[in-house]
Each structure stands twice: as C-alpha cells, then as structure tokens.
Amino acid sequence: MKPLVSDAVNSSYGTSFGYKDAVINSLQVSAYKIPTDAPEADGTLNWDSTSLVVVQLEAGDKTGLGYTYADEASAFFIHKKLKDLVTRANPFDIPSITTNLIKHIRNSGTCGIAMMAISAIDNALWDLKAKLYNVPLFKLLGAVRNEMLIYGSGGFTSYNKQQLQQQLGDWAAQGIGYVKMKIGTEPNKDLERVQQAKEVIGNAQLMVDANGAYTAKQALDKAQQFTGYGVMWFEEPVSSDNLEGLHFIREHAPAQMNIAAGEYGYNLPYFEAMLHAKAVDVLQADATRCGGISGFLKAGYLAEAHQLPFSSHCAPALHLQAALSLPSFFIAEYFHDHARIENMLFDGIPPPINGVLKPDLNRPGLGFEFKFQDAEKYKL
Numbered sequence: 418m419k420p421l422v423s424d425a426v427n428s429s430y431g432t433s434f435g436y437k438d439a440v441i442n443s444l445q446v447s448a449y450k451i452p453t454d455a456p457e458a459d460g461t462l463n464w465d466s467t468s469l470v471v472v473q474l475e476a477g478d479k480t481g482l483g484y485t486y487a488d489e490a491s492a493f494f495i496h497k498k499l500k501d502l503v504t505r506a507n508p509f510d511i512p513s514i515t516t517n518l519i520k521h522i523r524n525s526g527t528c529g530i531a532m533m534a535i536s537a538i539d540n541a542l543w544d545l546k547a548k549l550y551n552v553p554l555f556k557l558l559g560a561v562r563n564e565m566l567i568y569g570s571g572g573f574t575s576y577n578k579q580q581l582q583q584q585l586g587d588w589a590a591q592g593i594g595y596v597k598m599k600i601g602t603e604p605n606k607d608l609e610r611v612q613q614a615k616e617v618i619g620n621a622q623l624m625v626d627a628n629g630a631y632t633a634k635q636a637l638d639k640a641q642q643f644t645g646y647g648v649m650w651f652e653e654p655v656s657s658d659n660l661e662g663l664h665f666i667r668e669h670a671p672a673q674m675n676i677a678a679g680e681y682g683y684n685l686p687y688f689e690a691m692l693h694a695k696a697v698d699v700l701q702a703d704a705t706r707c708g709g710i711s712g713f714l715k716a717g718y719l720a721e722a723h724q725l726p727f728s729s730h731c732a733p734a735l736h737l738q739a740a741l742s743l744p745s746f747f748i749a750e751y752f753h754d755h756a757r758i759e760n761m762l763f764d765g766i767p768p769p770i771n772g773v774l775k776p777d778l779n780r781p782g783l784g785f786e787f788k789f790q791d792a793e794k795y796k797l
Contacts, residue, residue, distance in 0.1 A: 470533070474541045483539065484787075485534070502517055536708055554784075560741050567748065631655055637665070663696035677698065703731060
C-alpha cells in the first residue's frame with residue numbers, strides 16, 4: 418500500500434522532506450504566568466493572571482509550535498507522561514499520535530489537565546505538518562473562506578462603568594460588529610450594565626455571557642429583560658453541564674437570542690450529548706481543551722451535521738487557520754486577555770481589520786512564532 422503522503426511533495430509551496438524520513442526528534446515544553454492588565458471576573462470566577470503552556474516539536478529542520486491556556490500542571494504532565502509517546506513518531510501521522518495519547522490518559526481521565534496537555538501537543542503537530550509542507554495550515558486543510566469573523570470579548574464584571582464602556586466602545590469603533598460582556602456576579606446590576614454597554618456600541622450587536630451563574634428560570638427572566646436592548650447571544654446562562662436547563666432556556670428565550678455553550682467540552686461525546694439534547698443554537702469549542710485542532714475540527718463537523726453554527730472559544734490566533742476550513746464556522750471569540758497575550762508574546766499575530774482576522778499567506782503553519790526571550794520573565 419502506498420503511503421497517504423507521498424515521499425516527495427512538489428507544489429507551488431512544496432517540500433522535499435519525505436514521509437518515510439519524517440521523525441519527531443524532540444519535544445520541549447514550558448509554562449508561563451502572565452498578569453492581567455486589570456482584575457478580571459465573570460459570573461462565577463475572578464482572576465488576576467493567565468497561565469500559558471507552550472510546546473515545541475522538531476522534525477527535520479522545522480519546528481512546530483502549539484499551546485494551551487492551562488495550569489502549569491499540564492506542562493508537568495506532558496514532560497512526565499506524554500513526551501516519550503510523541504518523540505520518534507512520524508509527524509504526518511497526527512491521527513495516530515493523538516489517538517495514542519488519548520488512550521494513554523485513560524486512567525487520568527480524558528478531560529481537564531490531561532486533555533489540555535494533549536491539545537497543546539496536537540496544535541504543535543498541525544503547525545509542524547503544515548511547515549513541513551511549507552504552507553499555511555488552512556491551505557493544507559482546505560479553505561472555505563479567507564477571513565474569520567470575530568467578536569470583541571471582555572466587559573468583565575470587575576470593570577466599572579468607564580472601563581466597560583471604554584473597552585466595548587473601542588471595539589465597536591474599530592469596526593468589530595459584535596461585542597460580548599460578562600454578567601452574573603451581581604444579578605441585580607446586570608440590566609444596568611447592559612444599558613451602559615448599549616449606550617456606546619452603536620450598531621454593533623451585543624452579546625452576554627453568564628458563565629453558568631443562573632438557574633434556568635433566573636436566566637429566562639434575564640433573557641426577557643435583555644430583549645429590549647437587542648441582546649442576540651446569551652452564553653452559558655446556566656452551567657454547560659445542565660443540558661436540560663439549556664434546552665429549557667433555548668425553547669423559551671426570545672427568538673432573536675441565540676443560546677451558546679460548549680467551551681468546556683474536552684471530547685466528542687460531550688459535544689454530541691449537547692447537540693442531541695438540543696441545548697444550544699450555537700456550539701462552541703476550544704482547541705486548547707478539546708484535543709487540539711484535531712478535536713476542534715471534529716466538533717465543527719458535528720455542528721455541521723446538526724445544521725448549527727459553530728464558534729471558537731478564546732485563543733483567537735490559534736483558531737484562525739482551522740476556522741477557515743470549516744463550513745459550519747460562524748464567529749470567533751476575540752477574548753481581551755488572550756488577544757493581549759498573543760500580541761505581547763507572539764510574532765505574526767494578525768490584527769483585527771473591519772471585524773475579521775485574515776491569515777498571512779507568507780507564513781506557513783499556524784502563522785506565528787513564540788517570543789521566548791520576551792516571555793522569559795513570566796516563565797514558571
């Protein structure tokens with residue numbers, strides 16, 4: 418049987434690095450803790466820093482880069498449990514490598530820290546494979562569009578009125594047509610904060626995210642209140658584990674309001690259960706959690722099979738290339754904290770232009786590189 422990838426690939430991009438010769442020679446992992454630029458909070462959590470775990474894979478003269486926004490424990494898990502399963506493997510055989518990693522974490526649980534560790538590796542594998550072909554990843558996957566629609570995401574419940582209006586108003590002024598704010602910390606103040614946001618965003622569409630702060634009936638009451646302010650997206654009105662509650666809200670919420678969830682999905686059965694329960698109008702997934710780009714693509718195809726739009730959670734630069742290849746893809750979260758980190762610590766991050774991100778066709782793989790020297794002061 419002939420190999421799935423030819424021994425020598427020649428194209429307008431091209432590479433002479435053969436399938437038979439391909440071996441991952443090394444895996445390096447590092448972790449960083451980056452302070453936020455201000456205290457941040459949502460309906461159920463508050464934080465003042467973000468952890469980043471970075472993986473590098475080498476094969477031939479190419480280096481693949483992947484990452485996850487996970488606790489440093491994911492870096493330890495990669496080093497102690499997963500590294501030896503990746504080195505000496507063929508970098509073209511991503512399904513084989515990732516499937517083997519998932520089998521290996523059975524007793525640790527195919528979610529949480531372990532799955533975020535695998536996600537970082539899988540993201541690096543896709544970056545490496547596209548670099549070996551010397552093409553942007555979306556060209557390797559096959560494109561259905563050339564730009565990714567985004568929504569500005571922040572509006573933390575820790576922000577005062579000035580901070581809230583400044584952030585959301587700035588995004589709208591930049592041409593970002595959708596903006597999202599956090600709610601739920603103080604439910605009695607939610608409507609007032611929505612009013613404050615609406616005052617400054619002009620024609621931009623307003624979205625809210627409760628991060629599971631409400632009961633189903635509380636959330637439905639909020640949905641009715643928000644109707645007068647044109648809120649078109651209500652994310653995690655209840656816990657994403659409460660599929661019956663999400664279904665109830667989706668069935669009774671105003672018609673123009675999309676119920677969204679899925680960011681805490683770590684595996685395909687999670688997404689299938691959410692869709693089977695008819696719990697959402699928009700399915701979300703996060704390639705830093707759900708098994709990397711491999712899992713993200715599968716979740717996107719699942720959304721397509723259920724004829725629902727698909728959206729990426731956080732890590733905007735990481736999702737760009739895969740989003741361009743998914744027919745079901747609708748919109749990406751341009752999350753304040755992650756967009757800030759990606760612009761600080763990576764080269765090649767595309768800026769938002771008129772509410773979309775576009776890939777640089779001259780940069781292979783995921784299209785960016787990590788600035789290790791700049792990040793050294795945050796290293797754990």
